[in-house]
Each structure stands twice: as structure tokens, then as C-alpha cells.
Amino acid sequence: MNPTHRFQCLKSYQASYWFCVVVCALLIGLGAYCALTMEHAGHIVSGMNNHVVWGLPHVFAVSLIVSASGALNGATLASVFGNPHYKPIARLSVALAMCLLIGGLLVLVLDLGRPDRLIVAMTTYNFRSIFAWNIFLYTGFLIIGVGYLWMMMEKRFHRHVLTAGRIALFWRIVLTSGTGCIFGFLVGRNALDSALLAPMFIALSLVMGTAALSLVLVVLAKWQPAVLTTALIQSLNRVLIWFLLALLYFSVVHHLTNLYVSEHHDIERHLLSGEHAALFWVGHILLGVIAPIVIIVSRKPEFALITRMVVSSACALLGSAALLYVIIIGSQSSPQVLFPGKTVVQSSFGDGGFTSYQPSLWEWGLGIGGVFLALLLCLVVLRVLPLLPESTHGSGLRVNGVQSALEPSDSTDHSAASVAVSGS
Amino acid sequence: MKSTASNSPSNASAAARRRFLQGLGTIGAALVAGSAVLPANAQATVKEIKGVTGKHRWGLLIDTTKCATGCDACVRGCNAEHGINSTGNPDTDAQWIRKIELKDNLTGQLSSLPMMCQHCESAPCVDVCPTGASFKRADGVVLVNKHTCIGCRYCMMACPYKARSFIHEPITDQLTRAPRGKGTVESCTLCVHRIDASGSQPAEKSAEKTVQQPACAVSCKEDAHNAITFGDLNDPDSEIVQAIERSQAQQVRADLNLNTGVRYTRL
Amino acid sequence: MRFRLPHVMLLLIGLLLMNTVAADNSGPIIPKGKGEQCVADTDFMRRNHMDLIVHQRDETVIRGIRDEPFSLAECVDCHVQTDANAKPIRIDAEGQFCSSCHTYVAAKIDCFGCHAAVPDPIDDKKLGFAPAANEAIEAYLARNLAENNSVGDRSSVESNRLAAKNPPDLAQTHDALRTFRQKHVQAAHSARTPLHRESVLR
Incomplete structure (x- = not known):
């Protein structure tokens, strides 16, 4: 390990950078307002109720947390698996992962019934609860992220990068499994009662993290073209396909095993042909898995490589969020079977019936605020820490769109990367 | 000896x-x-x-053969006891106890029963609570310590009986014996304030005689149904244990092995 | 005119003085509670009421002990005020017992989001201590005051330090307590409210 890349802070004073900052800040403000409203008025202003107790904010939070652990992939591929194309973006990958995690946790915390009691959650633990363990997994992830970044940024510690990368890899697998287990061991809910959710969440995190990293890279390339090389795009596209196939595999196996167990038939019917069927089939399967794969694999010349990456990543991200929505909301809106062999004729609490859940604008605001908080954090961190590869063409002078900025510089960037790698 | x-x-x-x-x-x-x-x-x-011990384990026996279709005396009794007022939306209102009418798929037999916190011995809600706010008292009553509940609702996700309610709106007209407020989770307490009030009686007396009945059982009795029996599951001679033995009472979702404190005859 | 440093400093000092003067004149006006004396000395209560309540709350919720003396319900019972129609006013309402001080020191009260801020209606009320509580109060105070006043495991370092400086007069507190309790129990009896009343429904 003897990286020859030089790193620098994001040095763009373009209007587009500040535009992004302002947009993020506005949306964060909106999110804060929504959170405050929900805290003040109570969850009555949300669409959540005593059937669907976890709603859209949890879909956002879990998406962000899962993306966070997946975004670490860039660094893992560089330092653990020695892939040279990822070395220039290893630092960015760690920083992005930490920012996404903070955004997700904030949404989770602000959706609590008593967010003012966060201190209780941080000081009182029930160690039988996977949720309590997750608090440690999350804070641990942040600490390990800081350590990892430090090893990468301090020349004297470069020899420890591999160790730090391995620890981070191990930790993120545990973290994602832990997140999956939050849902996986709920015996009372037929849709969730499955150990398959843990590996499925790992596949989900790989997909979402890679897609999020790709999109962030495209934006950053506007200001600092050196972050994206053709080889990197090709590699990102390639790994995304594999991750998508893995996700599809676990998704299919999950549903097939459920279909095998006859007590789960009702819930399967609900998930695959009921209220959330469109979201599952169109959102997850079509948009989230098939479309990205087809887009990446198709070699039509009219679509530039980078366009293919942007579209496929966006599709994969949305599709995976749709899958999370189906998992989280779908499992709650279907009835819990209390009396096998009997039909509920009447109940004041709607036992035996399906609940519909309509997320309110406050919930959308809170979730979106969390996403943009993560992005703003990232924009600020990149500005103050040298995490981006030094541009070979002077810093941030290209005003053109990403596409035009990238195509001509492809060859030079690529060769620069390969030269740097051959030196290591 | x-x-x-x-x-x-x-x-x-x-x-x-x-x-x-x-x-x-x-x-x-x-x-x-x-x-x-x-x-x-x-x-x-x-x-x-001082304080509760594991000497008793309080529980309920619901006789579904006596529980009347359409009667909600237990629900009204519970609501009055704990100051639970409806806002008109059953999906967000607190429902510590609810009535369910069932039809057997095979025989078409109709039955009626109240459903509430089953006070499990190995309660999933207690296992999953990150702060330990959801806890089981030494005498088997499963409670929410609202002082440490952060309102994450994981217990509601975990409860197989949908027995817990989250308070969605601010409340101002609480009763002294039943503190409850926005942003926390709550459920049937087995009228723990009544159990504790009986606890200061001399210990030599039989528990059966002195322990106050929960509000639902009292209401049911007042309506002359007598479908709810309250008692000590640890006492083999208690009325409730005898009745459970006699009637071969069952647990709801017995397959989960939670050893519930609420049992049902002729489920 | 340009602002110079001395100007700014004078302005700041002036503001500071104004603030002190205002504070001197408008200390919290705390409504008086029922009876002669609280369950403990006033100074003691001012410093330690939160620890007493927190301790009692854990005892009650987790261990089911409801007959010890420092319950929040008793606070409300004694300190609640009534309006012109003899209707009780929420104890956390503006200018009332809890909020007058808490507003003054800008400390949030986190009790009455859940707990009743007025006593239960008289016909629905469970008043007073259990007879056994007479001894319980004594034992409780002896136990906790003797332990250098650290009631409960959550008492703050600051209040311990304060209490170590001015240890409360035990004998005095006990005397006051006895008087108070006698009055209170009498009041409960005269209101003819059974201590452990079978609850009447509907």
C-alpha cells in the first residue's frame, strides 16, 4: 500500500455548489419544521396509527442507514480488495457513509414519540433488545469511520489502512444484519418472521450504497472531474448488476419460502397482489432490479456510459426504497392472525382487516429533510477535509455539464489513474 | 422436616x-x-x-362461553377506570381492551371475547424495548415505564396480540391513578394500582380475598356475565387455577410459547 | 456616530444592571400550599423535591410501592389552587405552584404531560396515606436523610454537595412531618374518603 494519489478539498466556488448548499439547507429547514410539528401536535398529524406504527419516516431512515453501510463499499473495494479504480474515492466513500448514517439516525430519532428523551436511549440499555445493540452498532460505525479516514489521511498510518478497512467491512456487515434483524425476529408478524431478512438487508445495502455513491460521484464530478474515471463508472455499473442480482435472489427466496408455509399465504397474497402489489412488482422488481440491469447491459451508443449509470442508480435507489416500503408498511397493514381457524366477524380495533396507510406531508418532509441533511453534511465535509482526488486539470474550472466535461477527459483521467496505481 | x-x-x-x-x-x-x-x-x-415479589403471578381467565356477544362492559369499565376517552378514531385511540367476535371456519360457531395485554411470561415487548421501559414486574404484570419510554413503538411491532396503543395526541384530563401522555406507549396494566392497594393489607390473609379485582372483571360481574376471573396463577388452590384446570383453558397463539397470564376457555 | 468599544461595554453593563434590578424585584410568587408544613423542611424540599419524586416514581412503577410519603399526587393535592368557582387550577398552569418557580429558573417540568395536574374529583378520589404509612414515613426519612440525604440513585452531585454543606435538621423535620401527617390523615377521615375504596364504576 503506497498510494500515490494526491487529495484536496472540494474547491468549487461555482454558483452550482452554492445552489446545492442552499437547496439542501431549505429542505433541511422544511424537515425541521415538519419534525417540530409532529413533536408538538403528536403523531396524530402523521398517517401512522396503532396498526401501522412505523411509517414513511422509518422507510427513509432505514434507506439512509442501509445506504450508509453500502456506501462504504468504495473504500472496502479499494483497501481490502485492492481494486485500483476505487482508491481515489476511498476517502469520499467513508465520509459519505458517515453522513448518510447521521441523516438516517436523525430521522429515526425525530420520529420518536419523545425525541426529547434521546438521552434516556443513550444511557439506559436493555441488552436483550436488538434495537439497543443497534445503537452501539451505529455509534461504532461512526467511530470506525473516523479511524478509517484517519488511517487513510495520515501518511504514517498508511500501513494500517488494510486493517482498518477489514474492521470496517466486518462492522458494516454486522450493522446491516442488525438492521435486518430489527425486522426479522418479530414472531407476531407473519410477513417479517424470517431470518432471511438479515442477508436480504445486506444485499439491499450493497445496492443502495453503490447507487447513492454513484449519484454523489456524478454530482461531484461537475466540480472536480477527477473523481470519476471511465474505469470507475464501468466498475460501479458492473458491481451494481451483481448486487441487484443478489437482492433479487433473496427477495425471490424470501417470498418462495413464505409461499411454502401455508400460514403465511394470506400475507403473501396481500403483499404480492394486494394494496402494495404495484409497489412491489413495478417499484421493486421492474424499476428497482430489471430496469437498471437492462440499462447497464444495453450497449446502445446513444446512451453515454455516465447517463446509464445515473439512470440505473436512480432506478435502483427508488426501487429498493419501494421494497423497504413494502416490507415495513406491508407487514403492518396486514392483519395479525390471533385465532387460526376462525374468522373475525367484528372488532372495534379492526382485527382481521387490512389497514390502509397514507403518509402525511409531515412525514415526507421529515424524511426528505434527513436525506438532504446527509447531503449537506457531505458537501461541507468535502469542503474542509482533503477527501477528493486532486484534479489533473486544475481545480473546479469546468463549467460545462458533467457529460461534456467527462468525455474528453476520459483518456487522461484513466491513464492518470493507472499510472498512479502502477506506482503502488 | x-x-x-x-x-x-x-x-x-x-x-x-x-x-x-x-x-x-x-x-x-x-x-x-x-x-x-x-x-x-x-x-x-x-x-x-416491601414491594412486589414473585410470590404471586397475577392473571385472568376469560370464559368465552359466558362472554356475551355485543357486550362491551369490560371495555367501558376499563376506559372509566383509566380515564380513556375516545376521540372517535379507533385506529389512533388507546384500546387497552377490545372486544372481538369470532366465527369458527369449520362449524360456524360464533364466539365473543375480550383481547388485551396477555401479560406473557416471556414477553416479546419486554425483549425488544431498547431502554427497558417495557418491563415485567416481579408479580408477572407487564407494564410500560412511561418515564423511560422514548416512544419508538418497537414493542408494538413485536406484540403478537396488537395489545399496545401509542398516544397520538396530547392528553389533559388524566386521572391520578392512571398517568398517560402523548408520545408514549401503553397497554393493560391489569389494574396494577388496585393490586398494589391490596398489597398493604396484612400478608397472612389469603390473596384471593383481599386483592381488588381489575375494573374489567368488576364490570363484567356487574353486568351479571362473570366471564372474567382474576387471581394468582402461582397458587394451585386459587379459583383461577382450579378453573383453568377444569376447563382446559388455552392461550391465544399458544404456538409462540409465551406462557401468557391471560387464558381463555373454549377458544 | 461610530460605536467604539467603551460604548459597547457601557451598553452591555447597563443591560446587565437592568436585568439584575428586574430580577430582584420579581422573584417567583409561589402560592401557599395547604397546612403548615410540607412533608419536609421547605429548604430541603426546594433543593431535593425532584430527587424525592424520582425516587418515589421508580419505587412505585417498578416495585409497586404506593404508600410511601413522597408521591406526586400528594404534591398536587396540597399545592393545587382553586379558581373563583372552587374549581381546581392545573398546578402547572401559569403562576401556579410548580410553574411559578420553574418558569423563573427556566426548568422544564416533565411531570404533567402524563400525570394529573389537578386532584381527582372528590367522589373519585383515593385520599391520604395508608395507616401503615405513619411508620413508613419515619423509616423512610430516617433511612434517606441519614444516608447524607442522597435519596435515590439519581440525586445529582450538586444537590448532594449542597446538602452536605447544610444538613437538614432531622428532629425538626420529623416534628413538622408528624404534625403534618396527623392533619392530613384527619382531613382524609373528615372527608370520609376510605383509604382503599372499592372503586365504583359508572
Whole structure:
């Protein structure tokens, strides 16, 4: 390990950078307002109720947390698996992962019934609860992220990068499994009662993290073209396909095993042909898995490589969020079977019936605020820490769109990367 | 031990003898514990005895053959006892106890029963609570400590019986005996304030006689249905245990092995 | 005119003085509670009421001990005020017992989001201590005051430090307590409210 890349802070004073900052800040403000409203008025202003107790904010939070652990992939591929194309973006990958995690946790915390009691959650633990363990997994992830970044940024510690990368890899697998287990061991809910959710969440995190990293890279390339090389795009596209196939595999196996167990038939019917069927089939399967794969694999010349990456990543991200929505909301809106062999004729609490859940604008605001908080954090961190590869063409002078900025510089960037790698 | 047994009246029933021996054992244990603690701090022993212990495990038996279709006396009794007022939306209102009418898929037989917190011995809600706010008291009553509940609703996700309610709106007209407020989770407390009020009675009296019945059981009795029996599941001679044995009462979702404190006859 | 440093400093000092003067004149006006004396000395209560309540709350919720003396319900019972129609006013309402001080020191009260801020209606009320509580109060105070006043495991370092400086007069507190309790129990009896009343429904 003897990286020859030089790193620098994001040095763009373009209007587009500040535009992004302002947009993020506005949306964060909106999110804060929504959170405050929900805290003040109570969850009555949300669409959540005593059937669907976890709603859209949890879909956002879990998406962000899962993306966070997946975004670490860039660094893992560089330092653990020695892939040279990822070395220039290893630092960015760690920083992005930490920012996404903070955004997700904030949404989770602000959706609590008593967010003012966060201190209780941080000081009182029930160690039988996977949720309590997750608090440690999350804070641990942040600490390990800081350590990892430090090893990468301090020349004297470069020899420890591999160790730090391995620890981070191990930790993120545990973290994602832990997140999956939050849902996986709920015996009372037929849709969730499955150990398959843990590996499925790992596949989900790989997909979402890679897609999020790709999109962030495209934006950053506007200001600092050196972050994206053709080889990197090709590699990102390639790994995304594999991750998508893995996700599809676990998704299919999950549903097939459920279909095998006859007590789960009702819930399967609900998930695959009921209220959330469109979201599952169109959102997850079509948009989230098939479309990205087809887009990446198709070699039509009219679509530039980078366009293919942007579209496929966006599709994969949305599709995976749709899958999370189906998992989280779908499992709650279907009835819990209390009396096998009997039909509920009447109940004041709607036992035996399906609940519909309509997320309110406050919930959308809170979730979106969390996403943009993560992005703003990232924009600020990149500005103050040298995490981006030094541009070979002077810093941030290209005003053109990403596409035009990238195509001509492809060859030079690529060769620069390969030269740097051959030196290591 | 043998000599004490022979000292007891020979015509005493087996149960009485068992109780007597249990009592001796308890006294012996208390003496041992007392002598161990006494030199350190005399007051500690006072503290030891105070508060709920595992001696009792409170539970309910619901006789579905007596529970009347369309009757919601238990629900009304519970709501009055705990100051639960409806806002008109059953999906967000607190429902500590609810009535369910069932039809058997095979025979078409109709039945009716109340559903509430089942006070499981191995309660999923207690396992999943990150702060330990959802807890089981020594006497088997599963409660939410609203002082440490952060309102994450994981317990509601975990409960197989949908027995918990999240408070969605600010509340201002609480009763002193039933504190409840926005942003926390709550459920049937087995009228724990009534159990505790009985707890200050002299311990020698039989628990059956002195422990106040929960509001739902009282209401049911007042409506002359008598479908809810409250009692000590740890006492083999108690009315509730006898009735459970007699009627072969079952647990709801017995497959989950939660050892519920609420049992149902003719489920 | 340009602002110079001395100007700014004078302005700041002036503001500071104004603030002190205002504070001197408008200390919290705390409504008086029922009876002669609280369950403990006023100074003691001012410093330690939160610890007493927190301790009692854990005892009650987790261990089911409801007959010890420092319950929040008793606070409300004694300190609640009534309006012109003899209707009780929420104890956390503006200017009332809890909020007058808490507003003054800008400390949030987190009790009455859940707990009743007025006593229960008289016909629905469970008033007073259990008879056994007479001894319990004594034992409780002896226990906790003797332990250098650290009631409960959550008492703050600051209040311990304060209490160590001015240890409360035990004998005095006990005397006051006894008087108070007698009055209170009498009041409960005269209101003819049974201590452990079978609850009447509907």
C-alpha cells in the first residue's frame, strides 16, 4: 500500500455548489419544521396509527442507514480488495457513509414519540433488545469511520489502512444484519418472521450504497472531474448488476419460502397482489432490479456510459426504497392472525382487516429533510477535509455539464489513474 | 422436616400440608436471609420485604362461553377506570381492551371475547424495548415505564396480540391513578394500582380475598356475565387455577410459547 | 456616530444592571400550599423535591410501592389552587405552584404531560396515606436523610454537595412531618374518603 494519489478539498466556488448548499439547507429547514410539528401536535398529524406504527419516516431512515453501510463499499473495494479504480474515492466513500448514517439516525430519532428523551436511549440499555445493540452498532460505525479516514489521511498510518478497512467491512456487515434483524425476529408478524431478512438487508445495502455513491460521484464530478474515471463508472455499473442480482435472489427466496408455509399465504397474497402489489412488482422488481440491469447491459451508443449509470442508480435507489416500503408498511397493514381457524366477524380495533396507510406531508418532509441533511453534511465535509482526488486539470474550472466535461477527459483521467496505481 | 410433617393434623388435606410446608420454607429462607443482611444494615431487610415479589403471578381467565356477544362492559369499565376517552378514531385511540367476535371456519360457531395485554411470561415487548421501559414486574404484570419510554413503538411491532396503543395526541384530563401522555406507549396494566392497594393489607390473609379485582372483571360481574376471573396463577388452590384446570383453558397463539397470564376457555 | 468599544461595554453593563434590578424585584410568587408544613423542611424540599419524586416514581412503577410519603399526587393535592368557582387550577398552569418557580429558573417540568395536574374529583378520589404509612414515613426519612440525604440513585452531585454543606435538621423535620401527617390523615377521615375504596364504576 503506497498510494500515490494526491487529495484536496472540494474547491468549487461555482454558483452550482452554492445552489446545492442552499437547496439542501431549505429542505433541511422544511424537515425541521415538519419534525417540530409532529413533536408538538403528536403523531396524530402523521398517517401512522396503532396498526401501522412505523411509517414513511422509518422507510427513509432505514434507506439512509442501509445506504450508509453500502456506501462504504468504495473504500472496502479499494483497501481490502485492492481494486485500483476505487482508491481515489476511498476517502469520499467513508465520509459519505458517515453522513448518510447521521441523516438516517436523525430521522429515526425525530420520529420518536419523545425525541426529547434521546438521552434516556443513550444511557439506559436493555441488552436483550436488538434495537439497543443497534445503537452501539451505529455509534461504532461512526467511530470506525473516523479511524478509517484517519488511517487513510495520515501518511504514517498508511500501513494500517488494510486493517482498518477489514474492521470496517466486518462492522458494516454486522450493522446491516442488525438492521435486518430489527425486522426479522418479530414472531407476531407473519410477513417479517424470517431470518432471511438479515442477508436480504445486506444485499439491499450493497445496492443502495453503490447507487447513492454513484449519484454523489456524478454530482461531484461537475466540480472536480477527477473523481470519476471511465474505469470507475464501468466498475460501479458492473458491481451494481451483481448486487441487484443478489437482492433479487433473496427477495425471490424470501417470498418462495413464505409461499411454502401455508400460514403465511394470506400475507403473501396481500403483499404480492394486494394494496402494495404495484409497489412491489413495478417499484421493486421492474424499476428497482430489471430496469437498471437492462440499462447497464444495453450497449446502445446513444446512451453515454455516465447517463446509464445515473439512470440505473436512480432506478435502483427508488426501487429498493419501494421494497423497504413494502416490507415495513406491508407487514403492518396486514392483519395479525390471533385465532387460526376462525374468522373475525367484528372488532372495534379492526382485527382481521387490512389497514390502509397514507403518509402525511409531515412525514415526507421529515424524511426528505434527513436525506438532504446527509447531503449537506457531505458537501461541507468535502469542503474542509482533503477527501477528493486532486484534479489533473486544475481545480473546479469546468463549467460545462458533467457529460461534456467527462468525455474528453476520459483518456487522461484513466491513464492518470493507472499510472498512479502502477506506482503502488 | 419429617417430624414437622407428622406434627400436623393427620386429617389435613394434602394441599394444606403443602401450604404449611411452603410456609415453613419461606420462614426459614427469610430467617437465613435476615441473619445474613441484619449485621450490615437492619433497614435493608425492611426494604427487601416491601414491594412486589414473585410470590404471586397475577392473571385472568376469560370464559368465552359466558362472554356475551355485543357486550362491551369490560371495555367501558376499563376506559372509566383509566380515564380513556375516545376521540372517535379507533385506529389512533388507546384500546387497552377490545372486544372481538369470532366465527369458527369449520362449524360456524360464533364466539365473543375480550383481547388485551396477555401479560406473557416471556414477553416479546419486554425483549425488544431498547431502554427497558417495557418491563415485567416481579408479580408477572407487564407494564410500560412511561418515564423511560422514548416512544419508538418497537414493542408494538413485536406484540403478537396488537395489545399496545401509542398516544397520538396530547392528553389533559388524566386521572391520578392512571398517568398517560402523548408520545408514549401503553397497554393493560391489569389494574396494577388496585393490586398494589391490596398489597398493604396484612400478608397472612389469603390473596384471593383481599386483592381488588381489575375494573374489567368488576364490570363484567356487574353486568351479571362473570366471564372474567382474576387471581394468582402461582397458587394451585386459587379459583383461577382450579378453573383453568377444569376447563382446559388455552392461550391465544399458544404456538409462540409465551406462557401468557391471560387464558381463555373454549377458544 | 461610530460605536467604539467603551460604548459597547457601557451598553452591555447597563443591560446587565437592568436585568439584575428586574430580577430582584420579581422573584417567583409561589402560592401557599395547604397546612403548615410540607412533608419536609421547605429548604430541603426546594433543593431535593425532584430527587424525592424520582425516587418515589421508580419505587412505585417498578416495585409497586404506593404508600410511601413522597408521591406526586400528594404534591398536587396540597399545592393545587382553586379558581373563583372552587374549581381546581392545573398546578402547572401559569403562576401556579410548580410553574411559578420553574418558569423563573427556566426548568422544564416533565411531570404533567402524563400525570394529573389537578386532584381527582372528590367522589373519585383515593385520599391520604395508608395507616401503615405513619411508620413508613419515619423509616423512610430516617433511612434517606441519614444516608447524607442522597435519596435515590439519581440525586445529582450538586444537590448532594449542597446538602452536605447544610444538613437538614432531622428532629425538626420529623416534628413538622408528624404534625403534618396527623392533619392530613384527619382531613382524609373528615372527608370520609376510605383509604382503599372499592372503586365504583359508572
